[in-house]
Amino acid sequence: MEKIIYNAIRCKRCNQIIESRTCHDFVVCRCGACAVDGGKDYLRRLFREQDCYEELSITEKEKR
Ligand SMILES: [Zn+2]
Structure with missing residues (x-):
């Protein structure tokens, strides 16, 4: 996760x-x-063209 x-x-x-x-x-x-949506639960992106935005999100592997 x-x-x-x-x-x-x-x-x-x-x-x-x-x-x-x-x-x-x-x-x-x-x-x-x-546009972005999802907060800390999921990464959802909406856009008119695929290359119109730069991804800045940070995710971390959950330690078990
Ligand atoms: Zn814009």
Whole structure:
């Protein structure tokens, strides 16, 4: 299992960094090209084009 520490992307169009903090925290960047969702539960990305954002999220392998 991977644990999500930071769920965020940077939009290459408007240069805004958007972060989803909780599982239903849906955040759209200011130009509307991409969005993040899922908080610490899952990494969900919505975008108009695949290469319009840079991935910034940090995950960690959970120790057992
Ligand atoms: Zn944008």
